[in-house]
Amino acid sequence: MSEVTYDLLRARGLTTVFGNPGSNELPFLSGMPDDFRYILGLHEGAVLSMADGYSLVTGEAAFVNLHAASGSGNAMGALTNSVYSHSPLIVTAGQQVRSTIGQEVMLSNVDAGTLMRPLVKWSSEPTCAEDVPRTMSQAIHTALQPGRGPVYVSVPYDDWAAEAPAETARLLDREVHGAAALSGGQIGDLIDLLEGATNPALVLGPAVDADHANAHAVQLAEKLRAPVWIAPSPSRCPFPTRHPSFRGVLPAGIADLSQTLAGHDVILVVGAPVFRYHQYVPGKYLPDGARLIHITDDPGEAARAPFGDAYVAPIANTLDVLATMVTASDRAPLAPPADFPEVGSTGSGLDPAHLFALLRGAAPHDAIYVNESTSTGDAFWAQMDLSQQGSYYFPASGGLGFGLPAAVGAQLADPHRQVIGLIGDGSANYGITALWTAARFKIPVIIVILKNGTYGALRGFSKILNTGETPGLDVPGIDFVQIAEGYGVRGSAVDTAEDFTTAVKSALAAGEPTLIEVRTTFGQS
Numbered sequence: 001m002s003e004v005t006y007d008l009l010r011a012r013g014l015t016t017v018f019g020n021p022g023s024n025e026l027p028f029l030s031g032m033p034d035d036f037r038y039i040l041g042l043h044e045g046a047v048l049s050m051a052d053g054y055s056l057v058t059g060e061a062a063f064v065n066l067h068a069a070s071g072s073g074n075a076m077g078a079l080t081n082s083v084y085s086h087s088p089l090i091v092t093a094g095q096q097v098r099s100t101i102g103q104e105v106m107l108s109n110v111d112a113g114t115l116m117r118p119l120v121k122w123s124s125e126p127t128c129a130e131d132v133p134r135t136m137s138q139a140i141h142t143a144l145q146p147g148r149g150p151v152y153v154s155v156p157y158d159d160w161a162a163e164a165p166a167e168t169a170r171l172l173d174r175e176v177h178g179a180a181a182l183s184g185g186q187i188g189d190l191i192d193l194l195e196g197a198t199n200p201a202l203v204l205g206p207a208v209d210a211d212h213a214n215a216h217a218v219q220l221a222e223k224l225r226a227p228v229w230i231a232p233s234p235s236r237c238p239f240p241t242r243h244p245s246f247r248g249v250l251p252a253g254i255a256d257l258s259q260t261l262a263g264h265d266v267i268l269v270v271g272a273p274v275f276r277y278h279q280y281v282p283g284k285y286l287p288d289g290a291r292l293i294h295i296t297d298d299p300g301e302a303a304r305a306p307f308g309d310a311y312v313a314p315i316a317n318t319l320d321v322l323a324t325m326v327t328a329s330d331r332a333p334l335a336p337p338a339d340f341p342e343v344g345s346t347g348s349g350l351d352p353a354h355l356f357a358l359l360r361g362a363a364p365h366d367a368i369y370v371n372e373s374t375s376t377g378d379a380f381w382a383q384m385d386l387s388q389q390g391s392y393y394f395p396a397s398g399g400l401g402f403g404l405p406a407a408v409g410a411q412l413a414d415p416h417r418q419v420i421g422l423i424g425d426g427s428a429n430y431g432i433t434a435l436w437t438a439a440r441f442k443i444p445v446i447i448v449i450l451k452n453g454t455y456g457a458l459r460g461f462s463k464i465l466n467t468g469e470t471p472g473l474d475v476p477g478i479d480f481v482q483i484a485e486g487y488g489v490r491g492s493a494v495d496t497a498e499d500f501t502t503a504v505k506s507a508l509a510a511g512e513p514t515l516i517e518v519r520t521t522f523g524q525s
């Protein structure tokens with residue numbers, strides 16, 4: 001059974017296995033063909049986030065193999081991000097021998113099919129050994145269908161030795177084609193709405209970037225001469241940040257968001273949920289007189305939105321058709337962006353805005369940033385010049401432990417673009433073991449640790465929630481250079497602009513994984 005399953009994985013391009021093994025998984029792994037590679041992660045949260053980073057950058061499914069319920073459980077926090085980044089992860093786990101699961105022997109995954117069910121798109125344990133390859137095929141096709149997302153399959157380890165039925169081979173070259181697109185009438189309605197608007201606005205989400213629709217979005221914004229915001233809590237960058245239309249990221253509170261959009265009569269949201277609010281700031285969902293139209297390829301996103309009219313349609317195709325067909329507006333052109341805000345650091349440590357400005361100058365223009373620095377978002381978006389598809393990733397559900405491993409997975413996926421992880425000194429600890437994988441597999445990622453000694457974002461929230469000083473807000477006394485060296489990654493610690501720039505240039509030249517710990521200031525407390 002393992003041979004035909006590997007044939008199936010190969011046919012789907014899934015020859016990289018991200019995993020952490022246990023006894024239940026050994027019979028599957030022992031049959032692994034030579035053209036497969038096994039990327040070992042030391043903790044399942046890191047394994048899953050590495051696979052996620054890999055899938056985000058390739059745009060394809062990624063295969064994960066975990067150990068029974070305990071390994072799967074370790075990965076579930078990380079999986080919350082994959083759900084909202086729509087990452088088609090094929091998560092598998094080894095199960096005890098079929099005849100013994102009911103006894104709950106060691107490492108049985110009791111009721112395996114339900115373990116991950118609230119998170120995954122589909123979950124199963126095949127009813128018999130003969131159904132393992134077909135179940136795996138169903139998992140892959142399900143994960144990749146629009147409204148992409150992770151799936152889970154548990155396989156009893158005695159299944160791998162069973163003989164596959166001859167007809168199983170038919171799975172290998174089956175395709176599942178998707179074809180839905182908006183009708184001519186629906187497109188006509190949208191064009192009428194956009195052309196009839198006095199002051200339209202675009203709000204773009206991660207699916208625009210995921211669907212490589214960035215250039216179509218630019219064309220639409222230019223023809224409409226409309227401002228563009230990124231939808232709140234962004235996990236990707238769908239629009240060039242130095243384009244005249246770019247207005248930044250919408251605030252993640254209900255009232256703040258509608259105030260920001262005041263004056264717009266038509267708001268077209270593409271490729272984002274409506275909306276991923278974060279801090280609860282009650283108010284009106286929309287400014288007075290505004291109509292919101294929502295285009296998403298995820299039926300669930302469309303159904304659960306509390307307002308607006310939704311169209312479930314492919315993102316790139318819809319944006320392309322709208323941008324091509326809409327008549328260019330004769331509104332005044334938008335002004336080019338202002339200069340980058342002034343930066344500088346006073347006292348000890350770098351201001352994060354200063355750090356980003358230095359990075360903008362020193363890093364390649366096509367660098368990929370994986371960001372898990374949670375209190376520095378405003379400074380990042382103000383300082384960075386991101387213009388290419390696939391330049392930015394952030395944990396889509398806010399679950400820490402994504403950034404560092406996802407940066408490693410992203411660099412593995414794309415050796416031609418430098419991946420730079422921007423990781424807070426709090427966040428780094430949740431996925432730190434991925435440093436070992438970077439060293440072991442010589443993955444030349446650069447990890448910048450922003451060391452402010454605190455859980456800065458929580459300090460920000462303690463103001464919003466008016467909770468004052470609570471326990472557990474500071475993380476002093478962690479030496480990331482020593483930790484990196486312990487895992488086999490070269491590291492250095494800096495606290496001045498000159499030293500940071502030198503360290504980045506040296507890391508870029510090194511061609512090996514490098515960690516730079518930067519002392520940063522935290523000015524918001």
Ligand code: TPP
Nearest residue numbers: 373374375399400424425426427455456457
């Ligand atoms: N645990 C997980 C798995 N995810 C979370 N989002 C949190 C806890 C809560 N949390 C959100 S932001 C944050 C914490 C603990 C602080 C992160 O601090 P750091 O990485 O140092 O970045 P800073 O906010 O200081 O920029």
